[in-house]
Amino acid sequence: MAGYAPQAAASGVSNDVLQTIAPDAAMARQLLDTQAPVQVSRQDDGVPGWTVRADGRVIGYIGSTWEIAGSVGYSGRPLDVLVALSPDAVIRGARLIQHNEPVLTLGISDEDIAKYVSGFAGQNLRAAVTERQDLPKVISRATVSTGVIRDGILRTARTLAIGRGLIDAAGGIDRLGFTQTDWPGLLAASALVETRVSMTEAAAALAGSTPPLQPGDGDFIHLWLGLVDPPSVGQSLLGQQSYTAAVGNLGPGESALVVISSGLYSHRGTDWRKSGVFDRLTLSQNGTTYQPGADSYQMIKRLRIDGAPDVKEISLFRLPKTIDPLAPFRVTVQASRPTVDGVATMDILVDYRLPDAYRLAPPPPDAPLWQTIWQAKRLQTGVVVGMLAVLTLILFAQEWITRRPRLWRIGRIGFLTTTLFVLGWGLNGQLSVVQVVAFVHSLLNGFRWETFLIEPVIFLLWGFTALGLLFWGRGVYCGWLCPFGALQELTNTAAQALGVRQIAVPQALHERLWVIKYTAFVGILALSFYSMHDALIAAEFEPFKTAISLRMLRAWPFLLFVAAILFAGLFIERFYCRYLCPLGAGLAIPAKLKIFDWLKRRPQCGRECRLCETKCTVGAIDPLGRINANECVLCLRCQIIMNDAHSCPVLKRRARTGEPA
Secondary structure, eight states, rough: OOOOOOOOOOTOOOOEEEEEEEEHHHHHHHHHHOOOOOOOEEOOSSSSSEEEOOOEEEEEEEEEHHHHHHBBBBTTBBBBEEEEEEETTTTEEEEEEEOOHHHHHTTTOOOHHHHHHHHHTTTTTTTTTTOOOOOOOOOOOOOOHHHHHHHOOOOHHHHHHHHHHHHHHHHOOSSSSOOOOHHHHHTTTSSSSEEEHHHHHHHHTTTTSSSSOOOSSEEEEEEEEOOOOSSSHHHHOHHHHHHEEEEEETTOOOOEEEEEESSOOOOSSSSSHHHBBBBEEEETTTTTTEBBGGHHHHHHHHOOTTTTTOOOOEEEEOOOSSOOSSSOOEEEEEEEEEBBBSSSEEEEEEEEEOOGGGGEOOOOOOOHHHHHHHHHHHHHHHHHHHHHHHHHHHHHHHHHTTTTTTHHHHHHHHHHIIIIIITTTTTTTOOOEEEHHHHHHHHHHHOOOOHHHHHHHHHHHHHHHHEEEHTOTHHHIIIIIOOOOOHHHHHHHHHTTTOOOOOOOOOOHHHHHHHHHHHHHHHHHHHHHHHHHHHHHGGGOOHIIIIIHHHHHHHHHHHHHHHHHHHHHHSSTHHHHHHHHHHHHHTTGGGGGGOOOSSSTTBTTTBBBBBBHOOOSSSOOOOSOBTTTTOOOOOOOHHHHHHHHOOOOHHHHHHHTTTTO
16 A cells, blocks of 8 residues: 655645555455455546546545545544545445544544444435435544544545536536426526627628628528526427437536527538538637537427527537536637638627526535534533533622632532533533643644534533633632542542541642642643654543543443542542642643632731631642642632631631721
8 A cells, every 4th residue: 555645735734744545456445345356546636536447437436534624633633534435426435544533542442433434335425415314423422533533524525526526516407397488488587598690790790702791681690599408498498309318318417508590691501511520619618619529419300489480400419528517608600701812700609608597506515513513412502501601600709609608618519519410420521631632732733623613512611711711720620610620529528527537738748749740741741742642541640531431431440540549539638639630730831821819818818827728628828828829729718718707817806806807
């Protein structure tokens, strides 16, 4: 199998990222489901790809999603699938060539993906979207990656089919609709265009001819012409039998032109009987010229339409597929007369365009996959938007809420429970360091909104988290929207209610343990530039996939890892968040751009009182009373203590001494 360097300008990814595999004969036979000996040839003009022939006959076409559609996966790296089409615009097969997708490497088997990709076989690209066979459903827990694969396969297949002339992107001629029409009706609808040259006009244009033309009002030539492919035109004009014979002889992409004339001059002449070419007639379209030959000619004896004038000649010409019936073209009839010095000529020009009434509306392109998914997940997105709206209200009304400890307590436990059961286990809304890595690579290799829009829940969470980083810091997600963080806090709350003694980590050790999560984040990100596969394996340092995405349905080593983390969290609240989470470390870095400082402190904090420090969920308050925004999860517990007259020593002292609050 030979390699080729695909063109990647569409995706912004450099050509050296991917050296895909060109199909050899064996792969082509498998993709097209044939046992016949085949020859595979490369085509670079227009839409690039490969043409497959058997016994000199084209039996299919193969295209690459990376080369044609510029498919880039959720990992930010190229994603290549070879797609095979038959000449009747049906997908015959597809094969995944290369990917760097996280969910494809871990958690989903290669057999699952192979079965998913092969499921596109049999899709008829000529059928309307609603008439197609059921498209393969995106794989649960691999929505983004398999969605990108599906979108790439369909866009590539459609582009390849259009490029090879298998389907018409601009609609087509209405060959089914029929309305009986009379001659004036065809002229009024511009189905036939008309031109007339009088004897006076011809005598002036062909001056000096011998014998000379006699000026007058009579017709030198009266010409009508038009395409007869639409039944409303052809059947009305020629009658059922002649129309059926005319269109029945047409090959793929061919059309039929009728030329009708009366008057002195013949549009056909007689020389064609010897030369085999109608040299008086020339069609021109966008630089292409065509003169009909005897093999494309059919004589029509009379018109069958009501109201037709008396005419002299009726000719039907089969036009080749090089003449696009949907595009305007010009017919030139050349009139000539001998003169003393040679020949006088006159060109009679007729411009024609098939009226819109006889055209099919172009098929609407398939809606982008992300729009389809958002439409299908309206309920899920509504739930997430509702949760984000509630959280926004909590954060903006934090001063009012933190003066009511019971309300805060009930509200926080309720919100974290919703985050775990609804957002996490229900909607699979768990962010991951893998997505951070994918975003970085996407920025470097060609960012596409469509890739990230495929998963509405994740997109909404990341969008809200990004804004939250600017307004409040990383705590917006880590403290409220992270399902695994919620699991840790809820289990620790239950442990404390059962009397499990908490371990106070010394401040010096506590701060040094932060190094682990930052090192893990930098290590995973750096490793991704060497090997995305290895980086995804290293990302298993996160327990999110096991505990949330796969709902504990994994092998025992993964379950043991999660159990160890949760066990440690029974004694040290949010143990994983504090010391191990690479995602939290990744969010803490851009959180340095935080604009506002919403959490209040008093001058006495850290000097007269260290209660907030000891009660902090993640140990984000140092002995001096300062809040480390890199570690804070915005739980608001310190604000509760500061506003509680029964807990805050400063408020209690003011109450005793009568100092103003």
